[in-house]
Amino acid sequence: xxxxxxxxxxxxxxxxxxxxxxxxxxxxxxxxxxxxxxxxxxxxxxxxxxxxxxxxxxxxxxxxxxxxxxxxxxxxxxxxxxxxxxxxxxxxxxxxxxxxxxxxxxxxxxxxxxxxxxxxxxxxxxxxxxxxxxxxxxxxxxxxxxxxxxxxxxxxxxxxxxxxxxxxxxxxxxxxxxxxxxxxxxxxxxxxxxxxxxxxxxxxxxxxxxxxxxxxxxx
Ligand SMILES: C[S@@+](CC[C@H](N)C(=O)[O-])C[C@H]1O[C@@H](n2cnc3c(N)ncnc32)[C@H](O)[C@@H]1O
Numbered sequence: 469x470x471x472x473x474x475x476x477x478x479x480x481x482x483x484x485x486x487x488x489x490x491x492x493x494x495x496x497x498x499x500x501x502x503x504x505x506x507x508x509x510x511x512x513x514x515x516x517x518x519x520x521x522x523x524x525x526x527x528x529x530x531x532x533x534x535x536x537x538x539x540x541x542x543x544x545x546x547x548x549x550x551x552x553x554x555x556x557x558x559x560x561x562x563x564x565x566x567x568x569x570x571x572x573x574x575x576x577x578x579x580x581x582x583x584x585x586x587x588x589x590x591x592x593x594x595x596x597x598x599x600x601x602x603x604x605x606x607x608x609x610x611x612x613x614x615x616x617x618x619x620x621x622x623x624x625x626x627x628x629x630x631x632x633x634x635x636x637x638x639x640x641x642x643x644x645x646x647x648x649x650x651x652x653x654x655x656x657x658x659x660x661x662x663x664x665x666x667x668x669x670x671x672x673x674x675x676x677x678x679x680x681x682x683x684x685x686x687x
Contacts, residue, residue: 472603472604474648475601475603475648475649476552476579476601476603478646478647478648479552479553479601479646480552480553482646483530483551483552483553483555483556484553484554484555484556485555487530487531487553487555487556487558487559488555488559490530490531490556490559491531491533491559496533498676498677498678499597499676499678499680500530500533500596500597501533502674502676502680503534503596503597503625503674503680504533504534504537504596506625506674506680506682507534507594507596507623507625508537508538508541508543510623510682510684511524511543511545511592511623512543514621515543517541517542517543518542518544519544520544521544521545521546522544522545522546522591522592523545523546523547523548523589523590523591523592524538524545524546524547524548524590524591524592524593524594525547525548525549525550525583525585525589525590525592525593525594525615526547526548526549526550526593526594526595526596527550527580527583527593527594527595527598527608527612528550528551528552528580528595528596528597528598528599528601529549529550529551529556529557529560529575530551530556530560530597530598531556531559531560531563532549532556532559532560532561532563532564532573532575533563534547534549534594534596535547535549535560535563535564535569535573535575536563536564536567536569536573538573539564539567539569539572539573540567545572546572546573547572547573547574548573548574548575548576548585548590549573549574549575549576550575550576550577550578550580550583551575551576551577551578552577552578552579552580552601553577554577557575557576557577558575560573560575561574561575580595580598580602580608580611580612581602581604581607581608581611582611583611583612583614583615585615586615587614587615588615588616588617588618588620589615589617590615590616590617590620591616591617591619591620591621592616592620592621592622592623593612593615593616593620593621593622593623594622594623594624594625595612595622595623595624595625596624596625596626597625597626597627598626599624599626599652600626600627600638600642600646600649600650600651600652601646601649605650605652605656605660606660606663606664609622609624609660609661609663609664610663610664612624612664613664613665613666613685613687616687617687618687619686619687620686620687621684621685621686621687622661622666622683622684622685622687623682623683623684624657624682624683624684625674625680625681625682625683626651626652626680626681627642627651627678627679627680627681628654628673628674628679628680628681629651629653630653630654630681631679633678633679634678634679637678637679638651638678639651654671654681657671657681657683658671658683661683661685664685665687666685666686666687667685667686667687668684668685668686669683669684669685670683670684671683671684
């Protein structure tokens with residue numbers, strides 16, 4: 469219990485302080501932006517550009533850049549972004565308002581362990597570069613499954629730590645900088661998704677400067 473509180477406290481103090489300068493970080497080029505592009509590519513491949521309107525929940529949304537990119541695309545999507553750090557949700561809301569997208573994108577402060585939504589509220593749940601901060605990872609995947617409609621998809625991206633470059637980057641370097649974090653392995657992700665009741669689970673490695681792992685499952 470103490471470890472849980474400490475892990476959340478560390479994440480909260482890191483990201484509350486980072487929100488205003490987050491979009492200028494070099495990590496945006498190397499890690500975050502490639503993740504958003506991978507999500508959009510998957511969504512377009514799955515639903516096409518002119519299919520039925522759909523609702524997407526982005527967990528650990530940071531400053532709402534994925535929502536901004538979706539709003540600028542021609543995808544017929546409404547987005548809810550959720551983040552544990554209040555200041556991230558504030559910056560994200562400001563960005564959506566500035567892009568005149570506030571009617572299609574809204575942001576809230578909440579914990580990925582307790583999603584404040586009814587069962588079956590969304591068609592897609594995304595989560596990028598955030599999952600390693602969650603102390604109860606299985607519980608979070610269960611929650612993501614709960615809020616998806618039947619046939620909806622969870623798309624989750626986090627550091628790929630199953631080769632030498634990934635292990636050094638995520639387990640050693642990011643682990644030392646961010647302290648209490650846990651990057652799940654390729655096989656752990658499969659188990660989390662299976663335990664939560666997802667079908668058609670598939671994973672792919674995204675090869676950029678630092679490798680990422682995307683896991684997708686169908687509810
Ligand atoms: C590195 S940022 C990633 C933001 C964005 N998804 C991206 O790929 O750029 C991690 C985000 O996860 C959020 N976060 C950490 N723990 C969380 C939790 N328990 N519930 C919801 N969000 C959390 C942080 O506040 C932070 O905004």
